Amino acid sequence: MYLTMDFEGKTAVVTGGARGIGRGIALELAALGSNVVIADMAEESAREVVAEIKAGGTRSYYCETDVTQQWSTDDMVEAALEEYGQLDVLVNNAGVGGSSGFTTRKKPLVEDWQATFDVNVYGMVNGTQSVEKYMVDRGYGKIVNISSISGRVGRSGFASYAASKAAAINVSQAWAYKLASHGINVNAVCPGLIWTPLWQDIAKWRKATDEQNAGMTPRQIFQQTVSESVPLGREQTPEDIGKAVAFLASDRARSITGQALNVDGGIRMN
Amino acid sequence: MNFTGQVAVVTGGATGIGRAIVLKLADKGAAVMIADINEEAAEVTAAEVAEISGSSSAFTTDVTNVAACEGLAQATIDSVGPADFLINNAGIAGSPGWQTRSHSTEDDWKLTYHVNVIGMSNVTSAFQQQMIKRRSGRIVNLASVAGREGRPSLSHYSASKAAVISLTQSTALELARFNITVNAICPGLLWTPMWEQVGDRYAHDVPAYEGMTPRQVFDTMIAEKIPMQKEQTPEDVADAVAFFVSDDAKNITGQALNVDGGFYMR
Numbered sequence: 262m263y264l265t266m267d268f269e270g271k272t273a274v275v276t277g278g279a280r281g282i283g284r285g286i287a288l289e290l291a292a293l294g295s296n297v298v299i300a301d302m303a304e305e306s307a308r309e310v311v312a313e314i315k316a317g318g319t320r321s322y323y324c325e326t327d328v329t330q331q332w333s334t335d336d337m338v339e340a341a342l343e344e345y346g347q348l349d350v351l352v353n354n355a356g357v358g359g360s361s362g363f364t365t366r367k368k369p370l371v372e373d374w375q376a377t378f379d380v381n382v383y384g385m386v387n388g389t390q391s392v393e394k395y396m397v398d399r400g401y402g403k404i405v406n407i408s409s410i411s412g413r414v415g416r417s418g419f420a421s422y423a424a425s426k427a428a429a430i431n432v433s434q435a436w437a438y439k440l441a442s443h444g445i446n447v448n449a450v451c452p453g454l455i456w457t458p459l460w461q462d463i464a465k466w467r468k469a470t471d472e473q474n475a476g477m478t479p480r481q482i483f484q485q486t487v488s489e490s491v492p493l494g495r496e497q498t499p500e501d502i503g504k505a506v507a508f509l510a511s512d513r514a515r516s517i518t519g520q521a522l523n524v525d526g527g528i529r530m531n
Numbered sequence: 532m533n534f535t536g537q538v539a540v541v542t543g544g545a546t547g548i549g550r551a552i553v554l555k556l557a558d559k560g561a562a563v564m565i566a567d568i569n570e571e572a573a574e575v576t577a578a579e580v581a582e583i584s585g586s587s588s589a590f591t592t593d594v595t596n597v598a599a600c601e602g603l604a605q606a607t608i609d610s611v612g613p614a615d616f617l618i619n620n621a622g623i624a625g626s627p628g629w630q631t632r633s634h635s636t637e638d639d640w641k642l643t644y645h646v647n648v649i650g651m652s653n654v655t656s657a658f659q660q661q662m663i664k665r666r667s668g669r670i671v672n673l674a675s676v677a678g679r680e681g682r683p684s685l686s687h688y689s690a691s692k693a694a695v696i697s698l699t700q701s702t703a704l705e706l707a708r709f710n711i712t713v714n715a716i717c718p719g720l721l722w723t724p725m726w727e728q729v730g731d732r733y734a735h736d737v738p739a740y741e742g743m744t745p746r747q748v749f750d751t752m753i754a755e756k757i758p759m760q761k762e763q764t765p766e767d768v769a770d771a772v773a774f775f776v777s778d779d780a781k782n783i784t785g786q787a788l789n790v791d792g793g794f795y796m797r
Contacts (some may be wrong), residue, residue: 268737441793492707493708501781513774514764516773516792520788522788523783524782526707527742531786
């Protein structure tokens with residue numbers, strides 16, 4: 262079968278690549294030929310993804326990374342360059358739904374606002390700043406940031422998470438402008454409804470805070486949300502996001518920058 | 532991305548962006564029906580496709596004519612099989628002579644809307660039954676960055692392309708339950724015969740570009756408006772079309788994707 266091996270010989274770093282959407286992205290890029298650095302804090306899950314990638318025939322390793330610290334993302338980039346000699350793709354995927362215990366709170370605390378901003382927004386800035394000089398010097402690079410459809414418009418509910426994801430779109434545009442003339446594309450993907458550890462937390466939060474959901478399991482809450490809000494009538498998967506990221510990170514998307522692409526079965530149309 | 536055994540229909544497929552889309556899909560193995568009002572050019576492109584994927588057909592189509600669109604849908608089934616992909620690319624920028632006028636006439640408004648919007652709806656209506664029956668299909672509509680926000684001197688064209696984005700969303704909602712996705716692409720600045728007309732019009736009508744050749748207007752706009760500092764190409768657009776029709780994009784619908792070097796971000 263004909264397969265576009267867009268990433269043969271290339272190297273990608275995926276922050277938050279150990280689980281959920283990040284894992285889907287890492288596996289997809291690896292399947293298309295890329296070496297993939299799994300930059301995460303969850304060592305055990307990360308090592309499983311690394312083993313899966315290696316079994317598929319490309320190279321991978323786990324890099325313990327705290328994206329909220331510039332020194333840590335600097336180390337992440339430096340190590341990747343040392344290991345593979347080049348860095349072609351950065352996927353800023355690491356994200357959180359709130360600070361610990363957020364699933365039991367009705368309203369976000371200041372700690373939730375801070376945690377979502379630190380990881381979902383400033384983590385993206387740190388990752389980008391760490392790779393920026395190298396990519397500019399090289400005159401080539403692809404950066405893909407993972408936002409969310411909840412970043413497209415404000416709604417009642419967990420405003421702190423949604424606001425951080427809106428900021429992620431804005432940050433993507435700012436760096437797209439800044440880096441465009443250097444041959445670097447910066448785009449965002451806005452995933453819809455995906456059954457990941459993060460969504461499990463959201464479902465737990467809904468169960469704890471909304472009486473209508475009290476008798477339901479987290480998975481039932483998720484499925485009800487899918488059937489009520491997805492025109493295509495099905496949930497999205499980490500693989501879907503991986504494929505959209507692979508497109509935007511490939512040279513097939515060479516003239517696309519500053520865009521945010523919803524992968525959401527039609528929930529929100531832009 | 533392997534389209535072997537799949538059937539694609541491309542309106543306005545004989546020249547320009549449409550031709551690049553035709554060649555891209557054929558290169559990945561699809562059988563392609565080229566629908567164009569220009570019969571001669573369509574035959575030339577069809578012969579090129581036959582060389583690549585071994586299967587092609589051409590059908591003279593005026594998208595403003597409902598009967599012609601229904602004829603196209605039937606001819607597609609008869610010659611290459613039911614359509615898996617429909618690429619609504621046919622479009623115009625004004626009524627004859629528009630590029631040397633300094634304002635949009637009623638004819639410009641009506642003809643542009645008729646071809647770009649009603650024509651798109653005509654073709655989609657003619658093909659949707661084939662897709663609904665098989666519970667599968669991909670539709671990609673060609674809009675424009677001009678449809679993202681108003682452009683000076685191009686009000687009639689810009690409005691028609693905004694309507695294309697809206698039509699894409701409505702169609703996406705209507706067809707989602709049949710597992711049919713509908714998305715749009717908004718090309719930025721491409722040096723095609725159509726943009727030559729736009730450059731001509733700007734040189735006549737926009738003070739900043741007065742007295743320039745169309746190509747000078749184009750180059751000036753690239754320098755001023757495109758963050759990536761280079762023009763886009765028909766191949767850039769074709770690559771985005773290939774993504775939307777592939778399985779990779781099976782959970783993407785109702786979206787409009789700008790392929791514009793960062794001209795307009797959203």
